[in-house]
Amino acid sequence: MEEAPLSTLLSNLNELYLLHRPQLIDVAYTSRGNDDRSREYEFVVQPSADGLPYRFVHRWLQQVAGDCTITVQEYTAAGGYNTINSPSPIAGGGGAWGELSELCTIDAAATRIRIGYTNTDNYFPAHVLAFPEPSAVPSVPVASGFFGYNSGLWTASNAPCTTEFLNRCKASAVAVLRDRRQQAFSFCQDRSGSPKWPGLYDLPSVAVLESVHKPISRFRISLPGQTRTALRVHCLGHTDNPGASIGTAYVRQVGGGDANSSIGFILPNTVDSLPTVNNAQSGSLVVFGDTPELEIGIRVGDATGVYRTTLNSFVGYWRPGD
């Protein structure tokens, strides 16, 4: 076997490490607008084991001319909340859409991302996207299992083609694939003082009013080429019933699933406040087909209308091969 084709393949493997960029975060906020209040969005995250830099792209509507400042924080058990960007005011004209693109390194041990907005005038936060954007191929094997290629190993003519080089093509490619989880679905609303939906009630009627909503939504996701997939799902929320944790949140496949295609979580009756109070609820959901229809919702568990259940975020991740 000539060395040149295999050397080319291994060079392509290095490029794969740099250019495989599926979205880790893809969240459209549910938010109030028409005011200048600070807002905060938080959700569970499963970043790369290699501590990669991620390209964050934020979009918001500056409803009245003013300055917008965005802060991105990660949470790790060892370090608490840590700001991973360089926040600075961004001026925007009235009615203009703002876009901020920035690189932030997410620690491999991070379990949450919190994105904070402050503004000098009325605004509406819309969306955040984040995908890995490494700038260098590691020279040694890394935590994800990827082992890069140094062409200097093959400087001599007629150098041997080792089986390890062949196997590295598969092993390292699969390592990159499996290490970079992809956002499969997301719901997130402001967790600060004035979320869009501060609390949801169980009503005896199915009528939906503008200010009070029933459980949330149905939606589709796309898992190209897949037939049976296990998603890792995470929920953040709480009920304000002081006597018991009675609120629940669920996600399920609508039609076509089996017993593992739905999962529910009991929501705590205390507000999430790391590190002492961690409300994150996690589990696995098995879905079938390449474009399954899913549904998320809540059950307040109280038909009197006295107590509320607030859903802060609900996200799902796909690790190809699961």
Added chain:
Amino acid sequence: MATLASRTNWTAINLDSPITDEATPPADLEMLALAEFFIRAVYTAPYCGAGLIFEGNTPGFETRQISQVFAPATTRARYFFGRYGLGGAAQAPTKVAGEESGLGVYSVSASAATGTEAFGGIDDTHGTGAVGYSDTEPAGTSNADAYFNVRELLTSTPVSYCAVEVQRATSLCLHTPPEGQSGDLELL
């Protein structure tokens, strides 16, 4: 022979086994082909089309911009969106539009206004059906179907994320159908 983009079912193959476990295997073209397959398969595999859930019906906030990233060798995407029915009166149509890095690669689709949708109803624009399409924006851009055009690139560079504008929806999923991948990577 064309070099195809991948659409691999990752749970249908063994990802853990080595290509060969022989210490000194014979020179074998099949082994090289297998090595090439995995690199190409991962590189060109379409990314998951995330389902975004949001409240997009409040007057004054029906329109939002989002960003999306697509895998290398993606040419076009389709989308699913969910609408929220208030019942009774006809509603304004949902629209999805976009551009990529200012190149004006637009695709606009609008669902027909409906009046009696149930909460969480899905308007599936994946195929044909009772969905109408508006004229495109800007004027003159053709819009033969519900595809969302993506600039075809061999790399997933920062310019491959797109600005998408969606109006009057409660969920959105942009995804890459089989026909939305390059027919021959060597032509990129």
